[in-house]
Amino acid sequence: MSKQSKGRILYLSRLKALACIAVVVLHTFYAADAFAKDKTQHMLMLSVRNCCMWAVPCFVMATGALLLDPERKLSYKKLFGRLVLKMALALAVFTFLFELFDEKLIKKEVTGALFVNTRDNIILGTGWKHMWYLYLMIALYLMMPVYKAVTEKSDKNLVCYLCVILFAFLSMRPLVETVTGSQTAFYICVYSVYPLFLFCGYMLHNKYFTLPAWYYAFTASVGLAFTVYFTAACIDTKSKEVTSLLGSYSCPIYVVTAFCIFGAFSGCKGDKRIPILDTIACELERCSFGIYLLHMAVLKYIFAVTRYDPFKFGGVWSVIVIALVSLMISYGVTRIYSLIPVFIKRIKPEPEEAKKE
Numbered sequence: 001m002s003k004q005s006k007g008r009i010l011y012l013s014r015l016k017a018l019a020c021i022a023v024v025v026l027h028t029f030y031a032a033d034a035f036a037k038d039k040t041q042h043m044l045m046l047s048v049r050n051c052c053m054w055a056v057p058c059f060v061m062a063t064g065a066l067l068l069d070p071e072r073k074l075s076y077k078k079l080f081g082r083l084v085l086k087m088a089l090a091l092a093v094f095t096f097l098f099e100l101f102d103e104k105l106i107k108k109e110v111t112g113a114l115f116v117n118t119r120d121n122i123i124l125g126t127g128w129k130h131m132w133y134l135y136l137m138i139a140l141y142l143m144m145p146v147y148k149a150v151t152e153k154s155d156k157n158l159v160c161y162l163c164v165i166l167f168a169f170l171s172m173r174p175l176v177e178t179v180t181g182s183q184t185a186f187y188i189c190v191y192s193v194y195p196l197f198l199f200c201g202y203m204l205h206n207k208y209f210t211l212p213a214w215y216y217a218f219t220a221s222v223g224l225a226f227t228v229y230f231t232a233a234c235i236d237t238k239s240k241e242v243t244s245l246l247g248s249y250s251c252p253i254y255v256v257t258a259f260c261i262f263g264a265f266s267g268c269k270g271d272k273r274i275p276i277l278d279t280i281a282c283e284l285e286r287c288s289f290g291i292y293l294l295h296m297a298v299l300k301y302i303f304a305v306t307r308y309d310p311f312k313f314g315g316v317w318s319v320i321v322i323a324l325v326s327l328m329i330s331y332g333v334t335r336i337y338s339l340i341p342v343f344i345k346r347i348k349p350e351p352e353e354a355k356k357e
Contacts, residue, residue: 010278012062012205015265017281019055019062020288021327024295026052027130028323031299035309039235044316047231050246051224056133057249057258059288060140060194061201065266067144068202070152074144083141091134092118094293095127101297105305130296136194147198156208159199166196171252178241193250200259204266213267216260223257283331290334291327298326 026049033045067074096118103110103117121127125135140147151159169186170193177183203209227246230253234242245251284291302308302322310318 008282010273011265011268012065013278013285014281015058015262016062016288017284019058020284020291022052022055023292024327024330025323026055027296027299028326029319031303032310032319032322034303035311037311041311041315043232043235045319046235047228050227050231053227053249053251053254054220054258054261057197057254058201058262060136060197061204061258061262063137063140064147064198064201065205068148068151068198069205070148074148076145079141079144083144084138087134087138087141090289090293091131091138092122095121095131098128098131098297101300105301128296128300130292133292139192140194140198143195147195150199151202159203160208163196163199163203166190166193166199167252167255170196171250171255174248174250175245175252178245181241193255196255197258201262204259204263207266209263211263211267213264216263216267220257220260220264223253223260226253227257283335287331287334287338290337291330294330294333295326298329302326 029045029048029052033042033049036042036045066072096114099114099118099121100110103114118127125132150162154162165188169188170190173184173187230242230246233239234246249255299322308322310316310322314321
């Protein structure tokens with residue numbers, strides 16, 4: 001049974017709130033790394049960044065837990081009129097706003113090329129890098145009827161088999177090729193690891209595995225320890241191959257860590273609401289998509305426009321403060337934006353909330 005309070009699935013709400021914070025921390029420390037003065041600072045920034053790489057996979061797993069539920073109907077009207085449309089509108093609107101940001105604050109001149117650049121950025125994906133997530137969600141939504149057919153028509157063993165095959169070829173295969181330096185000729189006709197996260201979220205949410213929460217938590221901790229170790233080793237050896245592997249969500253360490261963090265949350269006993277904690281979690285979850293989009297504008301203003309160097313003013317503590325400021329500003333703007341009348345709110349793309357319809 002799902003852990004719910006007033007129709008909300010508590011563990012998903014808490015997990016998505018924590019993942020939202022982790023995404024902001026990830027981008028903040030990664031941006032601050034450009035100002036690192038020595039190897040120690042560089043290793044610290046990248047270690048924290050890499051230790052937060054579980055966040056996006058957990059968001060995708062939460063989507064799988066909710067939308068792949070056979071009892072949760074997904075009509076084509078809802079699919080295209082709500083999910084895909086809102087993502088597409090968000091992509092268009094925020095790509096335009098971010099291009100305007102660049103021309104006004106970076107280039108110091110707004111030109112007639114604004115609309116042409118916006119069009120090209122949308123089509124070619126050459127806008128702000130974090131916008132890749134919108135393309136990902138559109139791709140997953142378009143394939144969702146097919147993915148749902150798998151969970152609706154398949155038994156537990158087939159879904160587990162699918163996840164094993166996806167993990168082997170889309171996560172372990174790149175690792176083996178990186179270690180051996182050789183390309184294998186074996187492959188499957190799927191190129192993206194993200195459907196794996198969808199089905200993993202579905203499996204864990206529906207208790208395909210009944211391992212205790214402490215086991216998941218311990219394994220996730222080991223995964224984070226390995227992340228720090230390989231990050232340090234990567235910096236020492238300056239290996240481009242390992243750097244590329246650690247920069248990908250298909251990295252087996254990230255896949256296992258995200259799986260175990262999701263499993264730890266879903267396996268926690270108790271369904272009692274914790275007033276302050278769950279109020280904060282609910283707020284962050286509701287605003288998570290807006291926070292994701294807007295926090296990058298705050299970071300870009302701090303690091304690219306003002307050229308603020310955190311290592312001249314407090315070091316890592318300054319980076320932490322920047323992450324908190326970015327989170328609070330992006331949350332505040334999103335919260336105010338949510339109060340705007342319905343016409344404007346149509347372009348507010350909220351993710352599937354942790355509740356059942």
